[in-house]
Amino acid sequence: MLACGPPPSRSRCNFYSGPWGLELVERTDTTAYLRASGPEHHVLELHASAQNGLHHLGFAAATPQEVDDCAAWVRAEGAQVVEDPRRGDRPGGGYAFRFLDFENRVIEVSAEVFAVPERERSNPVPRKVAHCVLNTVDIDTAVASYTRLLGLRVSDWSEHKMVFLRSNADHHVIAFNQHDWAGPNHVAYEVSSLDAFMRSMGRLKVSGHETSWGPGRHGPGDNAFAYYIDPAGLVPEVTAEVMQIDEETWMPRVWRRTPELSDLFRTAGPPTPRMRKHMGGVADPGWAAVDRAEPRDAGPLLIPMPDVTY
Ligand SMILES: [Fe+2]
Numbered sequence: 001m002l003a004c005g006p007p008p009s010r011s012r013c014n015f016y017s018g019p020w021g022l023e024l025v026e027r028t029d030t031t032a033y034l035r036a037s038g039p040e041h042h043v044l045e046l047h048a049s050a051q052n053g054l055h056h057l058g059f060a061a062a063t064p065q066e067v068d069d070c071a072a073w074v075r076a077e078g079a080q081v082v083e084d085p086r087r088g089d090r091p092g093g094g095y096a097f098r099f100l101d102f103e104n105r106v107i108e109v110s111a112e113v114f115a116v117p118e119r120e121r122s123n124p125v126p127r128k129v130a131h132c133v134l135n136t137v138d139i140d141t142a143v144a145s146y147t148r149l150l151g152l153r154v155s156d157w158s159e160h161k162m163v164f165l166r167s168n169a170d171h172h173v174i175a176f177n178q179h180d181w182a183g184p185n186h187v188a189y190e191v192s193s194l195d196a197f198m199r200s201m202g203r204l205k206v207s208g209h210e211t212s213w214g215p216g217r218h219g220p221g222d223n224a225f226a227y228y229i230d231p232a233g234l235v236p237e238v239t240a241e242v243m244q245i246d247e248e249t250w251m252p253r254v255w256r257r258t259p260e261l262s263d264l265f266r267t268a269g270p271p272t273p274r275m276r277k278h279m280g281g282v283a284d285p286g287w288a289a290v291d292r293a294e295p296r297d298a299g300p301l302l303i304p305m306p307d308v309t310y
Pocket of ligand 1: 131133237
């Protein structure tokens with residue numbers, strides 16, 4: 001679902017398929033597909049590129065009919081559909097369409113993606129992507145657009161700076177952060193328990209990867225967090241115990257942006273300037289706006305199969 005990455009692509013793929021705990025399932029000269037432990041064919045795509053950015057963000061629909069209905073809806077609402085619903089030939093298969101959001105992000109809605117058996121559960125590896133946080137120049141338009149086009153619901157606000165949106169019982173699957181430019185902020189990968197969270201941190205630590213922020217527990221979403229910086233400079237997060245929402249009773253709240261509410265554990269302290277810099281990233285014009293399919297200097301992804309065992 002997420003793409004990205006200038007060189008060193010090889011070290012980047014090794015990071016995610018090694019200590020991060022994902023598993024390489026397919027690859028081409030320029031793209032690597034990595035799965036978590038859950039039933040999804042892949043949760044992360046790494047595309048060779050001269051600049052960090054979001055390739056596309058994928059949402060699951062229940063049936064091809066829902067994909068068709070969603071495509072008709074977003075087109076009627078004025079969004080630009082860049083790929084009509086079709087059964088494509090991409091790894092993972094499925095029936096999908098793609099459209100551009102108000103900041104030129106490519107959004108995919110898919111159904112009937114290939115199933116894969118769940119991985120053995122003894123290792124504390126990510127089971128899914130929990131959420132993606134995006135920087136935006138217009139947080140109000142982000143809320144209006146994503147609630148209208150995709151039916152997401154607002155779970156909470158962090159003052160008027162961040163907004164958390166859900167599509168199911170998870171407190172948020174996507175959040176927007178008001179910023180000076182659009183681009184990816186971070187991607188969170190969920191492990192199954194607080195024990196798995198700590199052991200994931202331990203695996204990363206002995207592999208030479210220290211947290212850049214965390215461990216801690218956020219107020220909004222109540223999730224445990226530990227943020228890292230990947231070899232290309234993007235920010236992945238390990239998370240656990242994400243708050244589950246009761247649709248019948250939930251009322252969105254506004255959180256003050258104080259240290260004690262940003263981290264209920266009080267172990268993390270505020271994010272460092274380096275952390276903020278990487279979460280801010282660089283201005284992303286959107287994958288469809290730039291021909292990054294064959295970057296000049298990124299070179300092919302030369303990806304060895306993972307050789308890390310736990
Ligand atoms: Fe997060």
